[in-house]
Amino acid sequence: MTMDTPGADFENSPHITRTLAPPITDLNGAWGVVERFRNRIRMAVRGRDEVIEIVICALLADGHVLLEDYPGSGKTTLAKALGDCLIDDKPDDIIVTFRRIQFTPDLLPSDVTGTTIFDPNTHKFFFRSGPVFAHIVLADEINRTSPKVQSAMLEAMAEKQVTVDNRTRKLDELFFVIATQNPLDLAGTFPLPSAQLDRFLFKIKMTHVARDAELEILASAQARKHNAGSDLPRVTRTEVCDARRVIETQVHVAPQVRECLVDVAQNTRKDPRVLQGASTRSLVLAMPALQARALMNKRNYVSGEDIAALSTLIFGHRLEVAPGVDSVESVLRDCMREPLERLSRMAMQR
Amino acid sequence: MSVEKQSRTSIVVSTIVRAAAMCLGALALGWGVTLTEGLGASVLGAIAGVIIGEVAARSRLKTGAIVGGALAVFALCWLTSKFATSFELLPSLLGPSGALTMAVLFRFGALIFTGTLLLRALAHRKQNLVVLELAALSAAVVAVFATHRDGVLVRPLWLSDWAWSVGLEPVQVLLAVGVGSVTMLALLLIVQNRGSRALSALVALVALGLLAIMTVNAVGLPAPTAENDLGLLTPPGEPPRQMPPGDGGANGGNGEDAGESDGGRGEDSGDQEGGAADAGEGDGGGADGGLEGGADGGGMEAGLDGGDGGSSSTDGGEDGGGSSADDGGDGGSASETDGESDAGSSGFEAGFEDVPVTPSSASSDGGGEGGGPPPPRPPSEDLENERQQQQQQRSAPMAVVLLDDDYNPPSQAFYLRQVALSHFNGTRLVPATRPEADRDIPQGYPTEPTFTAERPPTLGRTVVHHTVALITEHNNPFGIEGMYRLEPTRNPNPSRFTRAYRVDSLAQTIEYRRLFGRRVGHPQWTAELRQYYLQGPTDPRYRALADSIVNRIPVARRNDPFSRAVAIKLWLDDNLIYTTRARHASAADPTADMLWGNKRGYCVHFAHAAVFLWRSVGVPSRIGTGYHVDAQNRGSSSTVIVRSGDGHAWPEVYVEGVGWVVVDIAAKRNEDPPGQPQDEDERDRLGQMAREQPPDPQEPPRRQQQPQRNRAQEMARAAAAAFPWLLLLGLLALYGVKLWRRIVPSFAKGPALARVAYRAALDVLAEAGVVREYGETREAFSRRVEAEIPSLAVLGHEAERVKLSGPAPGEPDAAKLREALSGVRREVAATKKLWRRLLGLAHPTSFLDVD
Structure with missing residues (x-):
């Protein structure tokens, strides 16, 4: 078990915005949050703009992300950069900004959630919180640990709470998990059951970085080592929570858009190539994601484009396709075509 | 392409329709040329050609390989048929008639098979080559009725004989055949191509068919060359034979109606023995x-x-x-x-x-x-x-x-x-x-x-x-x-x-x-x-x-x-x-x-x-x-x-x-x-x-002998006369719609402006041949054309915002929209070829592609 503890106390950072920034009440404020995330993370992670967008989107949509990529492709860097963006403006509680859990086969649930420990000085038991008590948790190689540990993550991710010794402790409202898994090297792994996969809003398949981006990474490696971009403004935990609320209430979802989303899900259930169609929960989870993406594209409404862009990410890991079907993506594209066409045509109707 | 989406049944159904159509075409072409065996081989060849063509086109074979393979099969079969008749081996084994039959089987089967296979495979690989398939079919139908040209109603004889024997007008039968062919082609088109574009093609097809029929009606059937060669004077079953015109024409110099009775006489004399009318005309x-x-x-x-x-x-x-x-x-x-x-x-x-x-x-x-x-x-x-x-x-x-x-x-x-x-x-x-x-x-x-x-x-x-x-x-x-x-x-x-x-x-x-x-x-x-x-x-x-x-x-x-x-x-x-x-x-x-x-x-x-x-x-x-x-x-x-x-x-x-x-x-x-x-x-x-016509158009007939029939005919005639005008009217209406959609953004107000401006921009693009694909979102379309038409995104965005951003979308910025619209027009003019734009401008239903 390893635990990465952030070295510095962010409270004392000169970039603290808690007192300076006005509270976020409208979409412009939310947009400012997005911009600050973007700028900072892009400085730290090069050539991954799309993934950065998706991760920010998931953060604002209150969902968790499963990254699937080869080793050394910047997963951890991304997660750390995200944690680095965040200022914990509630320093009084036990929850910290960022924790990383490296999952191994011998990990125990208490290593994740924390445990009660006897303090010989006070002759009392006290709760020693585990790494899930953080705003942002990087669950590295989550498929390497036993299902017992995986299921410990389950409650945390779904309910934002942890029960240790029959006592339930709340996690923070912001709680955001970035899990990674290696698509290769599957020996001795415990593939995530579909129930657990369903807890992740997005499953992102990262691809190799493009050549130019790779060159830039090499060129800027030195600069980034010295905390490049650390002077850029950061985002407080409250701002993120406010932005979530603003997005949920102020980005409009037209009924036609909801119809389109439902029709896509219905189509996946009807498609003979699909054994298990999209769940209703996935639709519920999809709504804030669509809204967040709309905001990130400077829109105050959800459009078909959001559905087109996010469907694969949302439904891709939830569909179970029949043997012999090579790609879920093509199935989803077919399922989306007709509802999207209807939605597009709607714009030209009176 | 929607190939992935096509279900198995629709593939099977369309293949069956195509195979049936090709069979008919093969029959029509082979009818007068070959024997029963040849016809059977043609039909089998057509079916096999359609199926194998479809399969080959769906496989990973290169188009060139398919064409080459088909030609190779054809050459092989042709050589086999040559071999069957040119060398002694087969005739000595099968007997001369057996060898001939085999040659016919191979020749026609291979011909039709190769033709249909190539047509099908090419049409599947290249959507536009469907037209070849359709053209081949139409040509086959036309070939059958080519003898019918010049208003010779009685040809093809097998059809007119049959029609008369059951008391039908051959003209109507011919028209019915024409309508059937058009319907068949339309069906094929629909099978081939879904959506509004197929629909507009269908409309065009129907209009063309009507135009053709109307031309016949308005111009009238060409004056028949045969005067009493109508099958009436000959025993049933034995059709009048054709003779070279001029054979009997020499004696057509009979005063009052020489002109009318000229050529036809010749045909008669050959047939209705007695040369009755024929010689009589000269001497009468x-x-x-x-x-x-x-x-x-x-x-x-x-x-x-x-x-x-x-x-x-x-x-x-x-x-x-x-x-x-x-x-x-x-x-x-x-x-x-x-x-x-x-x-x-x-x-x-x-x-x-x-x-x-x-x-x-x-x-x-x-x-x-x-x-x-x-x-x-x-x-x-x-x-x-x-x-x-x-x-x-x-x-x-x-x-x-x-x-x-x-x-x-x-x-x-x-x-x-x-x-x-x-x-x-x-x-x-x-x-x-x-x-x-x-x-x-x-x-x-x-x-x-x-x-x-x-x-x-x-x-x-x-x-x-x-x-x-x-x-x-x-x-x-x-x-x-x-x-x-x-x-x-x-x-x-x-x-x-x-x-x-x-x-x-x-x-x-x-x-x-x-x-x-x-x-x-x-x-x-x-x-x-x-x-x-x-x-x-x-x-x-x-x-x-x-x-x-x-x-x-x-x-x-x-x-x-x-x-x-x-x-x-x-x-x-x-x-x-x-x-x-x-x-x-x-x-x-x-x-x-x-x-x-x-x-x-x-x-x-x-x-x-x-x-x-x-x-x-x-x-x-x-x-x-x-x-x-x-x-x-x-x-x-x-x-x-x-x-x-x-x-x-x-x-x-x-x-x-x-x-x-x-x-x-x-x-x-x-x-x-x-x-x-x-x-x-x-x-x-x-x-x-x-009685088909009132005996005297000037006077009302003394007795209404066939009132309904006459009225129906009058109406058909009037409809035929009105048809070109209706067609013209329809065309003008279509252009009117185009024009309206073009100018309406300049005075539209409020949220509707966003829609009509975007629509006008899409019209301009459609005329240049740029259309949104099925299932493509508006943003994706805007992105696709962004390199050439950057102004479209603004319009698309506004149109969608007005629709989707809730009950109070807010007024769109009219000036910005109009600026973007003229921007689109400028950009299309700058990036698309002039002839393409003019063609689109002349296309009356280009706006049907916009949706």
Whole structure:
């Protein structure tokens, strides 16, 4: 078990915005949050703009992300950069900004959630919180640990709470998990059951970085080592929570858009190539994601484009396709075509 | 492409439709070329080609490989078929016919297989090449009906024969086939291509089809080259054969309608043996003047005597006229066999005999129907031949008479008079040479409403309006006896009838018995003219025989000229024997040869005998020629079909106050076999055809014979005439829509502006061929064209925002939208080729691609 503890106390950072920034009440404020995330993370992670967008989107949509990529492709860097963006403006509680859990086969649930420990000085038991008590948790190689540990993550991710010794402790409202898994090297792994996969809003398949981006990474490696971009403004935990609320209430979802989303899900259930169609929960989870993406594209409404862009990410890991079907993506594209066409045509109707 | 989305069933269904279409196409192409085996091979080849083509196109094979493979298979099969017929090996193994069959199988199977395979594979790989497939199919259909061009309705023969045999119009069948083909093509298009673009193509297809049909309607079918080559004169099943035009055209120089009757004659002569209409046309004119052909100046050919009609007329006479005539006739009959063979009255021209010979040969039925060739005919060289030929066509229809008024002739037969023979030229009667004689006979066809020079008296006559539609050309018009007015009328069906005219006749209604006691001859006749109608042969035996007959009737009636005429008629009825095999040509005076010879003859002989006998006892008389149709044949219909066998000659007496009255000879003994009953179906069908148009467009028809049919036709005609205008109107409407969509952004307001501006931009793009794909989101489309048309994104964004951003979307920025719209126009103009934009501008339904 390893635990990465952030070295510095962010409270004392000169970039603290808690007192300076006005509270976020409208979409412009939310947009400012997005911009600050973007700028900072892009400085730290090069050539991954799309993934950065998706991760920010998931953060604002209150969902968790499963990254699937080869080793050394910047997963951890991304997660750390995200944690680095965040200022914990509630320093009084036990929850910290960022924790990383490296999952191994011998990990125990208490290593994740924390445990009660006897303090010989006070002759009392006290709760020693585990790494899930953080705003942002990087669950590295989550498929390497036993299902017992995986299921410990389950409650945390779904309910934002942890029960240790029959006592339930709340996690923070912001709680955001970035899990990674290696698509290769599957020996001795415990593939995530579909129930657990369903807890992740997005499953992102990262691809190799493009050549130019790779060159830039090499060129800027030195600069980034010295905390490049650390002077850029950061985002407080409250701002993120406010932005979530603003997005949920102020980005409009037209009924036609909801119809389109439902029709896509219905189509996946009807498609003979699909054994298990999209769940209703996935639709519920999809709504804030669509809204967040709309905001990130400077829109105050959800459009078909959001559905087109996010469907694969949302439904891709939830569909179970029949043997012999090579790609879920093509199935989803077919399922989306007709509802999207209807939605597009709607714009030209009176 | 939607290939992934196509379900298995839709693939199977479309393949089946295509295979069926290709089978039909292969059949159509192979029909006239190959044997049953070849057809079977074609069908199998077509099915296999479609299926394998589909499979190959869906496989990962390269297009070039598919084409090459197909050609290789084709070459192999072709070589095999060559091998089968060029070398001895296979014939020696399979036998010559087996080898030939195999060659055919391979050749046609391979040809069709390769063709369909290539078409299918290419069409699948390249969407636009579907057009090749469709073109091949259409070409196959067209090839079948290519023979139908130039308005030759009867081709293809197998189709028209079948159509006629079940009572359909071949034109309608052809149209139905066309409609079927169009539907098939449309189906294929739909199968091929879904969505609104296929729909617009379909609309275009329908419009094109209608346009084609309308062109036929408006322009009319091309004038048929064949005039009476309609399958009507030939025995069913044997279609008219085509002959090189000009074959018979040489003799088309007949005055009045040479132009019309020209080429078609040639075809006829080949087929309807007898060359009836053919040669006759050339000579007919001459016959008029020279009358070499005997009695047929008017195109009338002596036919059989109408036994039925004739006899019933006598009955009428007997019943009312009193026993005297009857008795006299009976008595006379016994004694009057004495006629010795006479001193040959001088030069009977051979022509006299020539003419009768023809009908005689044709007739095998004694009843109302006798044989007679089509009217205008020359002396023929090969009589025996002709006889046989005409036997086949003695019942060929010559004309259709439509009665507008119900008329029942007292003689129970319609006498359709064409020409009167009154001038005695020393041997026989020929048409009048004096201008004042026979002025009731019309001179030629009317070009405008024409009255005859002399109108029959109205006493004992009633007006009968009727229309005559000629199936074969006649030199003179004919109609029910007593014609006084003729009027040209529109030809109801130029492909079937040569001409049509309306006739008003004062037809006889007075019964024969009421004619007794009347004087004969017209009181205003000059003595010269009266003498003209009494001119007969100098042979004293006529007078002697007539006197002996007259002497047998009671004294009181002996001076009544009509009683004399009837007495002589009855004597002739009793004593003469009807046969069409009678030959008197060898005799110098054929009439005398018959009368005092074997007493066998037919109508021309009888008529001459009657007239000569009447004239010898002072009864002015003449011979009428034309057609004699038994009233029974009419049945309850108003259609009277005149057949070639109805040709007839009959004697007529001029009764004062009544005019020329037909007193026909009906021999009681008939040696000819009875005739066939008339085919009622044929009669009704011909009648229908003759009525297809109102006989006179100027006047409302006296009777609404087929009101619905006419109205339906009128409506169809009007629709056809209106169609191009409707098409034009539709086109203008489409352009109007385009124009509206183009200009409406300049004055639209509020949230609608976002939509119409975006729509106008999409219209501009669609005209340049840039359209959003199915299922593509608007943003994705904007991104796709962003490189060339960056301004579109603004418009698309605004249009979508107005729709999706809730109940109060907020006013779009009008200036920005209009700026973006003109930006789109600028950018399209800058990046798209001019010809492409102009093409799009001209495309009336380009906006259908925008959705």
